[in-house]
Amino acid sequence: MASTQERWCVVTGGRGFAARHLVEMxxxxxxxxxxxxxxxxxxKLETHEEKGNLGQALRLGRAQYVSMDLRDKSQVNKACExxxxxxxxxxxxxxxxxxxxxxxxxxxxxxxxxxxxxKYNVKRLIYTSSPSVVFDGIHGIYNGEESMPYPSKHNDSYSETKAEGEALVIKANGVNGLLTCCIRPSSIFGPGDKLLxxxxxxxxxxxxxxxIIGDGTNMYDFTYVENVAHAHVCAERALASDGSASKKAAGEAYFITNMEPIKFWEFMSLILVGLGYERPKIKIPAxxxxxxxxxxxxVYKILGPYGMKVPxxxxxxxxxxxxxxxxxSAKANDRLGYSPIVPLQEGLKRTIESYSDLRAELLPRKEGPSKAAVFLGNGLVxxxxxWRDRRLTLTTMLGLVVFYFSFVLPGTTMITAISxxxxxASIFLFVHGKLPDHLLGYTFEKIPESKFNFSEEMTRRTAxxxxxxxxxxxxxxxxxxxGNDWMLFFKMALSLFIVSWIGSISLANFFVKVIPFTFVAFYIYDRYEDEVDRIVKTVFPIERLSNPDVLRLLNPFKPLDKHD
Structure with missing residues (x-):
């Protein structure tokens, strides 16, 4: 074997998810x-890297790190020389x-x-592309092959520019003896992923x-990250081979998968269930x-510059x-000699095991009442x-329905309805009070007078x-x-707007729209408090805006002073 000190390869983006696995390999x-x-x-090495092959290779000089921005030609030249x-x-x-x-x-x-x-007579260039270069965002792809053309319009700017980059690499094949090919790994997963x-x-x-968004039947090809690294090595070895094999492999793009298609939402379910979470079940149409x-x-286009996170x-x-x-992936198998070295189920098992710190049983439990309960006084309301006392809730709802059909629907005024x-209520209490304690074998429990009286303690608390x-x-x-607390201003303005809106609607609309919405809204907030708070902070990130930010939002054409 030739001395590795004399033969160098470069991995751009070498600290990325899939690139780390390729470097290790x-x-x-x-x-x-x-x-x-x-x-x-x-x-900056993680603990397992420091103790593993990468740390040892860096210490021995068999690996080195170069700081490089692809947009800086001089830095790219230095890395590739x-x-x-x-x-x-x-x-x-x-x-x-x-x-x-x-x-x-x-x-x-x-x-x-x-x-x-x-410029520096590099012999082989392997470009990591994406299957999305042939995806238009509208039509599904089933068993897609490399002969598929680029669409006239891509799903997003990432796919569009990856397609442009891929075309440049294929066109460069044979220039100054350079052999190139493009790898299109589909939906990479595995240990070390910081996204999926x-x-x-x-x-x-x-x-x-x-x-589940959609009908849940859409099929997907996922690729275990070690198979992606293996595909890159296969491509390099194929280009390095002598004769017709390298010519056959060069100047082409290749789809790389685990060769085990699976329903997209089934794959997600396997990961979630493996970590102890609930399987997705509720379908929402796209x-x-x-x-x-x-x-x-x-909203992100407007508020992104002011700190809103990418949605x-x-x-x-x-x-x-x-x-x-x-x-x-038949073409990759034929021309590169690629086939998965880790099956899908084994890849899932390794992935789930690597995220043991994210298991459901380690989720910190919330203590104390929810914000919704505190807002409502943590009492009868x-x-x-x-819905903490279902019998009370159902009784209240039944009473509201009876009230609506008896007094609101006929079109009576508020004073008439209350009267x-x-x-x-007076007739009911009078009849109830006149009934004997026992009648025909039934016992009638009398309502004590204390139920209608305010105690001294209750009066004091109310005051x-x-x-x-x-x-x-x-x-x-x-x-x-x-004029300093912008968050309080927006809260009060919103509250007054809600009150004015409620005050402007009719009694019938109040019963049909506001009361059902109140029951549903408080119930959802009580169950999904963190999620709702996160959405509100994302869509309306007012608390993260400084006063100059707010001024810029209110008057985007007025330049701020330098001291702002």
């Missing part, structure tokens, strides 16, 4: 010394639909890599994993979710979650609206509550008048 195979190129100024092979795996976050960013990295950055390869499993667990803990996703995307619910993501996307209720509410309102008005 290359170090184990000892064909090349490995130059890890990534954005960070230096490499003296290398025999380049594995170009670097790419920006695909969840951010930012065309300018994606074009600068996936297209212009890839041009820099190609130019560096031809953590996002699933976060959704499960927020109560969102119960939902046609219902898509308008919401468009609205969220528009998970976007139109492109919904299309990905609801379409069939399976691909044929809370027990009714939050009729008091008359009926204190009224006084406290008054003082709190005064303090809030003082704070608003100072």
């Amino acid at each position: 290359l170090i184990r195979y000892e064909i090349y010394s490995v130059r890890i190129a990534d954005l960070g100024p230096d490499i 003296g290398a025999e092979v380049v594995f170009h795996m670097a790419a920006p976050d695909s969840s951010i639909n930012n065309y300018k960013l994606h074009h600068s990295v996936n297209v212009l950055g890839t041009k820099n890599v190609i130019e560096a390869c031809t 499993v953590p996002s699933l667990v976060a959704a499960a803990r927020a109560g969102k994993s119960k939902f 046609t219902v979710m898509m308008p919401i996703a468009h609205m969220v995307e528009r 998970q619910l976007t139109p492109s993501r919904i299309r990905l979650l609801t379409c069939t996307r399976t691909f044929n 809370a027990d009714t609206l939050l 009729k209720v008091l008359i009926c 204190l509550s009224v006084a406290s509410s008054w003082n709190s309102a005064v303090d809030n008005l003082k704070s608003i008048s100072s």
